[in-house]
Amino acid sequence: MMDVGVYRLPMAGPDDVSELEALIDRGEIDPKDICAIIAQTEGDGYARGYSALAFQLMLSEKLGITREEVWDRIPMLMIGLTGGLMSPHYTVFTRREVDGPAPGEKRLAIGIKDTRVLLPEEYGTMAQVREVARAVKEAMEDAGITSVEDVHCVEVKCPGLTAKRIADAESRGKRVVSNNLAEANSKAKGASALGVALALGEVKEEDLSDAAICNDWGLYSNVASTSAGTEQVACRIVLLGNSDKSVSKYKIGSGVMKDTLDITGAKAAFKSVGIDVGDTICDEDRKRIAAVFINAGADATGYIRGRRTTMKSDFLSGYAGIFAKAVINAIVGALIGDTMILASAGYEHQGPLGANLVAAIAKVE
Amino acid sequence: MMDVGVYRLPMAGPDDVSELEALIDRGEIDPKDICAIIAQTEGDGYARGYSALAFQLMLSEKLGITREEVWDRIPMLMIGLTGGLMSPHYTVFTRREVDGPAPGEKRLAIGIKDTRVLLPEEYGTMAQVREVARAVKEAMEDAGITSVEDVHCVEVKCPGLTAKRIADAESRGKRVVSNNLAEANSKAKGASALGVALALGEVKEEDLSDAAICNDWGLYSNVASTSAGTEQVACRIVLLGNSDKSVSKYKIGSGVMKDTLDITGAKAAFKSVGIDVGDTICDEDRKRIAAVFINAGADATGYIRGRRTTMKSDFLSGYAGIFAKAVINAIVGALIGDTMILASAGYEHQGPLGANLVAAIAKVE
């Protein structure tokens, strides 16, 4: 049987890994059990790398391996740029094999998988869709999950395009999907999300094509959250769901907010793990919440329920993604009385346009 | 008897006054009845002046008076800087004397009053507190309100300090409260809020002093929202409450969110006008909501319920007020399913530190 631990810890700055270090030093976490870290880092884009470096340094000392070995072993998803009431923090997942009886209900399971190294010309294409789909299926297997309904959150970090990678493709007579890096990365994220959707049966393979990527918004996954990073060469998959092979004290659920004001959708996510957020949440239930991951979509348009916003037009419109995350963090945070919840921004086939995907992990009662 | 009308209208840009113009042209609003305009304008600080100029121009044509006469006659409170899901709009209040029987319950009433012209050295002092207190009492009388419990929202626009006004004070051998304009204006807003608190019996006169302004945060009003503008020479008061002299189709209520996540406080505001926002609001109730005015306080600190935020420390911290407004707009907007609600930022004695004040105007059932 698999036991999965969840530790949500605050950061005092992008390089602050002291809370995890303390848990390791006190023997509460065995660093060999750490299988993934998902962080909400403050600061600008560079702070993500800073944070990752701080984790690698500390863990290389604790594990007695090199920083590169830490990097290969533990996927670290750093979600940068905070605003509003967002609170910098990270969630550490541990996993280990244990003996013992199945708890009688499905519990939190985690699967980790990398695709093969992708070529720059494959980014944002059906080749990426298929590789991600295959890796997601393998990650399900790794997690001991047999039914797609039990998958509630798939985080994908895929390689980002760079000038160097364009040159590499061209040197081999190949073309990348776009020389515009922003557009190319958008398609790479979209292809990753469609890969998740394909693996989980949310879309049919015959509806997919290179042309459909970042074009046919009717195709999407309701549990994918994808981002691109130039430090990656392959897609790294962290898949979360419930499995009858797990004895974890936690379980996970999810819900779709069809737009940013759809609190009914958010409440459904919590309901699915036994937490009632009707009028107000009770203290006991709030304490059971171990982690919340939201994929925000408010920056997909400049409208919300027929009202015009200034998200895409005002002098801060370059930071629309930060505002999208800040408002969904505030709304869901207000429902559960805690804003230490993770929000990432990304609209490419991650739910219908303008939707927000909510995954909630809670301690079993 | 007094009849008070409420018209909440969208803007396509800071200078877009076309919706009001259309209502006037169609005869639905008699421009002579317009007694106040409160707007949530997009753009930067200058857009407030742009918007005010656009209203003055249009109304001077409709009323056949000069722009200066429009300015003297109709208080226009322009709340600038939007973010997130905030939707630029304005609320027009009309008022006229009518015959007819009292409706049997108190209804929406509005009172307008200016203080005398204040001297620059009086800004941010007890002199301002007392003048505002007097004007608030007169505005209550103007509104036909006899009990302070019936006052739910007092908007105050007070004069802002300028280099020229400092020089004027000094030429008369006087000193202003601070040569730092930001600090001086903060005190002016604080003095205005304490003036409201004094008039409404929320603080005792003996607890007030120059030293207490922007210092003793235990003193505050739960219904004041104040801002400063260099175009003002006196304080303009727009007071909203319920009166048995009103036959308006609307009534107003208010509530205090003790912090930004306190949705119970927000719900109380709506409850007080007969709107139940328990689990979810029903369509009928949503349609009854005519206007919502919130004074936001999330930027008072870098913490929320023990969680650290990056509001005061990150690279966008210069825009903390915008984020404070965006998050409260999102939270209350999600509760009622509509983000065309007004949010202003201001912590100086406007509720306890970090609180949000919510006033809701609804059509009577």
Place this chain on the structure above:
Amino acid sequence: MMDVGVYRLPMAGPDDVSELEALIDRGEIDPKDICAIIAQTEGDGYARGYSALAFQLMLSEKLGITREEVWDRIPMLMIGLTGGLMSPHYTVFTRREVDGPAPGEKRLAIGIKDTRVLLPEEYGTMAQVREVARAVKEAMEDAGITSVEDVHCVEVKCPGLTAKRIADAESRGKRVVSNNLAEANSKAKGASALGVALALGEVKEEDLSDAAICNDWGLYSNVASTSAGTEQVACRIVLLGNSDKSVSKYKIGSGVMKDTLDITGAKAAFKSVGIDVGDTICDEDRKRIAAVFINAGADATGYIRGRRTTMKSDFLSGYAGIFAKAVINAIVGALIGDTMILASAGYEHQGPLGANLVAAIAKVE
């Protein structure tokens, strides 16, 4: 003979037109002579409209005509967004017919011309190129300029695309150059610049095509500065050069800075009007400078002479145009000891990529 006056006046804010008003009131400017206003306005994009409205209001009073008539009569080019040492100001051009002998050398002349109303589907196409080219030739004629070498600055304000205009084109079965407004406007500015280049013989008609617009950067004008505004329906041309039909006290010259550090190019512009900016400029020469208009290009790339900049990559990269203007303003301002010089940003066929175009107007010795 034509007499052309040049008045460079400071602004205390976007709506401050008091300096011009004072000159009119003192009889130094006859408002009927005003033929164009070019302003460097502070604030965000909306401040441009605010400023234009303030000019229209004041001039409608002085001229006894409606605001719409002012708008039709006097082209107002509002260049928004300032940074660094840029100083908000505007330049008023006056023009009137006078008798009297030619001064023996060519002097400052100004020509004003609008194209016909353009259809949305024509924006950014050869149709626009040709209409602008025709209007530029007419503006030359209007200015009494017969040789293209005598044209030193052509400011073009062309119509910007809007959602409404796209819909209009589609309702007639037509397609606009791009549904992406930023891309469409970039092409509209490029087409305008190529129109200038065509009229002045800087490019050959056979090298031009729809495909070349914003694509073949080897084609450009060295005297064009173009911008797009949604308030326009036709292209407005303000052309400045020297003519033997002018008795103005001013003349104009221009130069190309091949990159932002090319101060030799800037000095050539001043040299061409008899001002020596070698090691340092002398006070007398500085005082002769009446106006400087620069089209900035530093934001075309993230490099300068082999050095990497963070113009396109850092957390303020959304404001790259402001930084491009701020640095060229600082460099040329330092050369002449005055930063009240106008900088606009625009790389589309306005000089070679990364170049800065400098036009200088000086009083004749």
Place this chain on the structure above:
Amino acid sequence: MMDVGVYRLPMAGPDDVSELEALIDRGEIDPKDICAIIAQTEGDGYARGYSALAFQLMLSEKLGITREEVWDRIPMLMIGLTGGLMSPHYTVFTRREVDGPAPGEKRLAIGIKDTRVLLPEEYGTMAQVREVARAVKEAMEDAGITSVEDVHCVEVKCPGLTAKRIADAESRGKRVVSNNLAEANSKAKGASALGVALALGEVKEEDLSDAAICNDWGLYSNVASTSAGTEQVACRIVLLGNSDKSVSKYKIGSGVMKDTLDITGAKAAFKSVGIDVGDTICDEDRKRIAAVFINAGADATGYIRGRRTTMKSDFLSGYAGIFAKAVINAIVGALIGDTMILASAGYEHQGPLGANLVAAIAKVE
């Protein structure tokens, strides 16, 4: 005799230390000789720590010592936040003892010194002034400089105040200069600059007092550049000048630009190291320039030579320091044809208000 090397190297990102690593790996730099690193880092404030960590990591490997030992041994001054044409880079100083004849003229020398650990209540007070003054004198001695005229640049990194440090002071019954961190740090930087001025005889001790710090702007150093960092507990001094004990291939000079447009002052700095920047600089001279350090002052006011700027008032005014650095970088960069020059912002007693201090290091002809 002392030999001092200067290596100015580009960075591809805050963590890019590859150019230095390559020089070490190729044997061109012996890491044991590295005595100081001064970097211009891109990104936000956190990127400074990221960059420092990257240097410490690499150098701990090359030197075979711990990261803490690197930190103690090599002062690293990270100047963060770039804009305009500023190009991220770092300058590495090496120093070693060599035999050999004196070159017959004074050459570049470097002195490094830390003050004792300062108590939080000493920050921004005369205690700090005196400790810095003492350390500057010791750094002069360390550099083999006997005359204050030979000192051209003193970089000081002093401890910044934190909430924790305020609490520490209070726990001992002491008060810090201000509980407002920004104000306290401003005074700490001012005290550091006055410490330099005192050591170099630029101010008299009897004119100094706690009250004069950040108040009497007539007191200043023309060669000090100071910054505060919460990672410091003592003040670190890097002093650069010319010494007859040095056989370096470089020498250093300096100049004061009395305001940001004073290019004569900038040229004087280059002239003092034998580089003529009259009309234009020649290629040979440009290549001799090894490093330029500027302390920018344009953000001290909202005016430049009687012209109003929007530096302190516009919607980007929170980034005034970045604009101040961008414009001085552009102006001096244009003079020498290279913008890979370091600009820091700081007005507190670092030259007269609004001045810019320029230090230039050049290879001896």
